[in-house]
Amino acid sequence: MFPMAANVLQIIRRAEIPLSKAEIADEAGVSLSAVSVHVERLIHEKLIKLSHIGESSGGRKPKQYSVNPDYGLILSIVMGSSFVQVAFTNFDCDILCLKTSPIHISDGPEKVLSFTNRLAEQLLEQYKLNKSSIKGIGIGIPGPVDFSLGIPIAPPIMPGWDRFPIREYWAKLYDCPCYVDNDVNVMALGEYTKGLNFTTENLLFVKIGTGIGSGIVYDGKLYRGTTGSAGDIGHFDTGRDQICWCGNKGCLEAVAGGKAIVSKGKELALAGKSGFLLTRLQDHGELTLDDIGAGLLKLDPMAVELVRESGTVIGQVLASVVNFSNPSLVVLGGKVSGFGDLFLAAIRQSVYQRSLPLATRNLQINKSVLGDTAGLTGGAFMTIDQLILQATDDDGNHFLN
Amino acid sequence: MFPMAANVLQIIRRAEIPLSKAEIADEAGVSLSAVSVHVERLIHEKLIKLSHIGESSGGRKPKQYSVNPDYGLILSIVMGSSFVQVAFTNFDCDILCLKTSPIHISDGPEKVLSFTNRLAEQLLEQYKLNKSSIKGIGIGIPGPVDFSLGIPIAPPIMPGWDRFPIREYWAKLYDCPCYVDNDVNVMALGEYTKGLNFTTENLLFVKIGTGIGSGIVYDGKLYRGTTGSAGDIGHFDTGRDQICWCGNKGCLEAVAGGKAIVSKGKELALAGKSGFLLTRLQDHGELTLDDIGAGLLKLDPMAVELVRESGTVIGQVLASVVNFSNPSLVVLGGKVSGFGDLFLAAIRQSVYQRSLPLATRNLQINKSVLGDTAGLTGGAFMTIDQLILQATDDDGNHFLN
Incomplete structure (x- = not known):
């Protein structure tokens, strides 16, 4: 994706209400025509959709755009020392379904992650979700993370997890990108983005x-x-x-x-x-x-x-x-x-x-405001942020496969 | 200035060494041709200059660009509770001349600022600097600042200064923009930009x-x-x-x-x-x-x-x-x-x-690394940052008058 298309998509994601092209152009600091081509492309790729709020009081109301929540699914996971939350969200970070279960994080990554994956599989089956619609996976863990590598770094309450390749583990299982962050970071992000x-x-x-x-x-x-x-x-x-x-x-x-x-x-x-x-x-x-x-x-x-x-x-x-x-x-x-x-x-x-x-x-x-779901929501938001960034870095033409 | 021109200028300012157009384009995430027009414009406006480092080992060496330090002067001032520093820097934030003098900040704004201005005037005369070359003024004060308004907010060790319009005071005297920040903020900025x-x-x-x-x-x-x-x-x-x-x-x-x-x-x-x-x-x-x-x-x-x-x-x-x-x-x-x-x-x-x-x-x-001059250097850098931002906001064609 061209940086400007990514920029337009982020502006739309971060708006409280659907935006018109003029509002997007204003926010991006570029001309209407410069924005227009990217809006059309994002519509074509189904990343955004036409959206209407209220009625015009006269004259033609400009078209307004918002994120297309049905673009794909995000698998969002938050782990604590004694529980795990697993959820699927849509592309607007709304939680579609959710399972919480007790774990012992000290059981180590292999045991905890395979258990967590079974919860995800149960959700997929129970809610008849399509595995191939999953665009990305976001995980919050209760310890410090090297975010660029997606691994825990000497996490004090997670014995056996130091430098375990969590990102790779999930990326392989679902054949899509995975991002790992600290649990409180995704909670903060969830509260900031969707809570507030x-x-x-x-x-x-x-x-x-x-x-x-x-x-x-x-x-x-x-x-x-x-x-x-x-x-x-x-x-x-x-x-x-x-x-x-x-x-x-x-x-x-x-x-x-x-x-x-x-x-x-x-x-x-x-x-x-x-x-x-x-x-x-x-x-x-x-x-x-x-x-x-x-x-x-x-x-x-x-x-x-x-x-x-x-x-x-x-x-x-x-x-x-x-x-x-x-x-x-x-x-x-x-x-x-x-x-x-x-x-x-x-x-x-x-x-x-x-x-x-x-x-x-x-x-x-x-x-x-979000309470128990702040982390799951924030993990989904973080994941979509990264997907957009990644798509911008990798090539100039396509968003995601 | 178009946002992209501002962006190009900032990339050049923040580079350790002069950059080629290809390097600028790479950093900006846009095509070489998109960058080229802005580089030419910035050269034309004398904001940047051709710059050569080392010799090519063969083949044609690409042209490289850096900030034009002679574009104009910045008046940079840092006040403490018991001293004031007054300096003029070039557009690359190098200090050209400097005066330090004891003050009592508690004497209040009128007395302290008019004294400070006399120091600035002495420097102008002594170093035969042209007042009309001053593009902006940056001031660091030892208290909290409303940066957007350029006024101190309830500064505990500056009795009599609460909400005094420091920005206006200087902007009127020199007929150019003035920006006010906390002293430790400009020190941090100076150390980050030019010190490190x-x-x-x-x-x-x-x-x-x-x-x-x-x-x-x-x-x-x-x-x-x-x-x-x-x-x-x-x-x-x-x-x-x-x-x-x-x-x-x-x-x-x-x-x-x-x-x-x-x-x-x-x-x-x-x-x-x-x-x-x-x-x-x-x-x-x-x-x-x-x-x-x-x-x-x-x-x-x-x-x-x-x-x-x-x-x-x-x-x-x-x-x-x-x-x-x-x-x-x-x-x-x-x-x-x-x-x-x-x-x-x-x-x-x-x-x-x-x-x-x-x-x-x-x-x-x-x-x-910069020691006593960190604040003056950072104040100049902050001022130029703001000038660029301001020029971007105000109109699409000219940088500064």
């Missing part, structure tokens, strides 16, 4: 689950950093004493992450400070985040305190991050962020107390 | 002077943040007890900035713990950073300890910043960074101890 319709140029997506990480969108672009590890806030020094798996002490993750909350909950239960949590622990033999959540609903004082304390410490670190990166939005996602208003309030209070007034003047701190 | 020849895409320029701030280059672009305050690391919580002017306690700036070092030095001197610093204090009635620097050279144990401690704390904060932003280079600038190897070593040690291995795998921590 590109309305917020600088945002930070903070995932608070077992661990704590963030994905960064700056000036409308995902920022991955030099070695793909940008957004790591889990090891900010909180000045507390807990020892982290990384060897340092006081890391945010070790103090306020889901694992830390559960572990402190267990201590409190065993010390006889929370009858509610002790009963849960005795009933199930183990305590989980769900038990803490249940305690919160029952207003168990210790569960409330644990969650409030976690939010306060996370907010203290986010205050520094907000000073440094001056976003207009901090999005909270991940299991712990589901803990509701108490948790959100504790985070907000810390940030507004400790950040500089100028940095928080227009700052919003909200829960994710 | 665009070789490092992700860098953090940390200025350690009276206060502590940083400028951010991500993916080859200056990142200013939502309200222009990105890069603020001066108020990261270090867990220490010192109260900061911002009202919080433990801020990096209050613990490890130049002002904090001097103030602790004074305490030590008065407590009889450093004969050297006490003598200095008695001789001059006040202690300054220069006295601490002199103590370092004399190996006064207290001066050494003060500087090492500052470096250690700064390094602890930078470790978190490095985890989050994953740059490939941290550049140290500002007066305190002139304290030499001891200071640098303390910072490096802290960062490498506390950052994640993946984030520091390819990380360099170095002193600024």
